[in-house]
Amino acid sequence: xxxxxxxxxxxxxxxxxxxxxxxxxxxxxxxxxxxxxxxxxxxxxxxxxxxxxxxxxxxxxxxxxxxxxxxxxxxxxxxxxxxxxxxxxxxxxxxxxxxxxxxxxxxxxxxxxxxxxxxxxxxxxxxxxxxxxxxxxxxxxxxxxxxxxxxxxxxxxxxxxxxxxxxxxxxxxxxxxxxxxxxxxxxxxxxxxxxxxxxxxxxxxxxxxxxxxxxxxxxxxxxxxxxxxxxxxxxxxxxxxxxxxxxxxxxxxxxxxxxxxxxxxxxxxxxxx
Amino acid sequence: xxxxxxxxxxxxxxxxxxxxxxxxxxxxxxxxxxxxxxxxxxxxxxxxxxxxxxxxxxxxxxxxxxxxxxxxxxxxxxxxxxxxxxxxxxxxxxxxxxxxxxxxxxxxxxxxxxxxxxxxxxxxxxxxxxxxxxxxxxxxxxxxxxxxxxxxxxxxxxxxxxxxxxxxxxxxxxxxxxxxxxxxxxxxxxxxxxxxxxxxxxxxxxxxxxxxxxxxxxxxxxxxxxxxxxxxxxxxxxxxxxxxxxxxxxxxxxxxxxxxxxxxxxxxxxxxx
Numbered sequence: 001x002x003x004x005x006x007x008x009x010x011x012x013x014x015x016x017x018x019x020x021x022x023x024x025x026x027x028x029x030x031x032x033x034x035x036x037x038x039x040x041x042x043x044x045x046x047x048x049x050x051x052x053x054x055x056x057x058x059x060x061x062x063x064x065x066x067x068x069x070x071x072x073x074x075x076x077x078x079x080x081x082x083x084x085x086x087x088x089x090x091x092x093x094x095x096x097x098x099x100x101x102x103x104x105x106x107x108x109x110x111x112x113x114x115x116x117x118x119x120x121x122x123x124x125x126x127x128x129x130x131x132x133x134x135x136x137x138x139x140x141x142x143x144x145x146x147x148x149x150x151x152x153x154x155x156x157x158x159x160x161x162x163x164x165x166x167x168x169x170x171x172x173x174x175x176x177x178x179x180x181x182x183x184x185x186x187x188x189x190x191x192x193x194x195x196x197x198x199x200x201x202x203x204x205x206x207x208x209x210x211x212x213x214x215x216x217x218x219x220x221x222x223x224x225x226x227x228x229x230x231x232x233x234x235x236x237x238x239x240x241x242x243x244x245x246x247x248x249x250x251x252x253x254x255x256x257x258x259x260x261x262x263x264x265x266x267x268x269x270x271x272x273x
Numbered sequence: 274x275x276x277x278x279x280x281x282x283x284x285x286x287x288x289x290x291x292x293x294x295x296x297x298x299x300x301x302x303x304x305x306x307x308x309x310x311x312x313x314x315x316x317x318x319x320x321x322x323x324x325x326x327x328x329x330x331x332x333x334x335x336x337x338x339x340x341x342x343x344x345x346x347x348x349x350x351x352x353x354x355x356x357x358x359x360x361x362x363x364x365x366x367x368x369x370x371x372x373x374x375x376x377x378x379x380x381x382x383x384x385x386x387x388x389x390x391x392x393x394x395x396x397x398x399x400x401x402x403x404x405x406x407x408x409x410x411x412x413x414x415x416x417x418x419x420x421x422x423x424x425x426x427x428x429x430x431x432x433x434x435x436x437x438x439x440x441x442x443x444x445x446x447x448x449x450x451x452x453x454x455x456x457x458x459x460x461x462x463x464x465x466x467x468x469x470x471x472x473x474x475x476x477x478x479x480x481x482x483x484x485x486x487x488x489x490x491x492x493x494x495x496x497x498x499x500x501x502x503x504x505x506x507x508x509x510x511x512x513x514x515x516x517x518x519x520x521x522x523x524x525x526x527x528x529x530x531x532x533x534x535x536x537x538x539x540x541x542x543x544x545x546x
Contacts, residue, residue: 061338065334066337087366087370088362090365091365091366092360092361092362092365092368093361095365096386096434099388099389100388100441108390108391110418111385112389113384115369115372116382116383116385117381117382118376118381148421152417154418165377167373167374168373
């Protein structure tokens with residue numbers, strides 16, 4: 001254990017700090033909140049990467065286009081038409097508008113998705129009974145292009161799409177993409193994975209926004225589930241965070257998107273190994 | 274003149290060869306022709322960049338979404354809704370699908386548009402009597418991100434969108450983007466600008482596909498216009514090519530998209546200074 005800690009200390013000393021930030025659909029759906037978030041994100045020092053989700057824009061557009069939206073376990077059943085739709089909305093509309101706003105805030109952003117530079121290779125998600133369609137399950141992360149961006153002061157903005165190397169794009173969960181990228185980058189950088197959402201952190205009492213648990217060791221997570229403190233939609237998020245830390249991510253902070261400019265002031269919930 | 278030629282010879286010797294390839298809407302609209310073109314493009318040796326147009330997909334989708342398509346002088350009048358549409362179609366659907374196909378052909382492509390890495394800065398196109406809406410007129414090209422891609426064997430694929438640095442994207446003519454990028458790159462590379470379209474080159478007789486003019490000096494272009502050989506839709510194309518050469522692009526080839534794999538065999542029409 002002593003040697004392990006020593007090794008870790010040395011590596012943290014050598015490793016460059018890296019911020020991996022995920023923003024979800026609730027912020028993307030709110031134009032003012034998104035712009036304010038991007039203004040704060042643009043100011044953060046050092047190398048950083050933003051991974052964004054999809055939000056409700058795709059569903060709204062699906063309605064306009066007469067495409068039926070089917071969700072199972074929070075995943076969008078993705079037939080060929082829906083894949084076109086999410087490619088347009090995630091890879092085009094949302095991604096390029098985020099980049100345009102960051103550029104206006106003097107942040108030299110570059111919008112990519114998992115197909116660009118072979119960043120995220122995936123396979124169609126297999127399920128014994130449900131056909132999810134063109135949904136990707138991530139197989140590997142090639143961070144070459146991200147490192148190139150970091151070394152040259154570009155800020156990558158990643159849309160939730162992957163590819164299968166056979167010419168097909170795949171609709172892929174943004175949380176999965178964020179944790180997989182955070183894990184891959186943690187081998188070369190001292191990663192702080194900031195998971196932004198619409199609450200102030202992990203709440204001991206869901207009704208009380210001030211009941212934020214400031215810090216938690218991942219070994220305590222199962223207990224919180226048993227006690228009913230981590231429930232419903234929080235379970236996949238927390239499991240994703242646990243997986244990220246178990247896989248080597250140095251630090252994870254779960255916080256409200258509006259607090260991203262306050263990361264050093266002990267905001268949100270910090271997850272520790 | 275002797276010194277100028279000597280300088281040019283030395284620079285061509287020092288400069289790396291660079292292929293700047295433009296494909297237009299007619300190829301993009303044809304799934305089989307596009308895939309075949311991309312297979313050929315993937316095989317081309319050395320650093321290269323692909324700039325693509327929009328095609329009829331945007332208009333078809335506009336119809337589905339109940340957005341009216343208005344074209345003046347071949348430019349799409351771009352209101353706020355149309356801007357969203359072209360951002361989705363050009364920056365998302367077309368761009369990411371081209372990249373996915375190139376990745377399948379072992380070409381390490383990266384899809385970007387003019388906002389990414391501040392590649393193409395533009396202003397809203399001004400016109401004394403027509404309001405084109407969100408149409409960009411290119412102000413400057415920053416090739417930093419492209420050079421980074423070339424140096425690291427990534428192949429940029431550029432969608433026809435620019436930005437104004439105030440957070441707005443702008444719909445921008447792909448021919449203008451291609452010639453501006455070719456000109457900017459010609460300062461650092463020995464550029465061959467390959468302009469692919471649906472004919473075999475500049476035809477002396479528009480009815481006869483075998484009447485390709487194999488080579489032309491740009492000083493002869495005005496004569497061809499007067500003689501009625503260069504007419505209609507060919508005029509802006511040829512003017513764009515002339516402008517590119519006058520601005521320093523070393524060589525321009527106008528050819529059929531299916532001939533891209535045959536560039537060394539004197540195909541199409543070569544434009545010379």
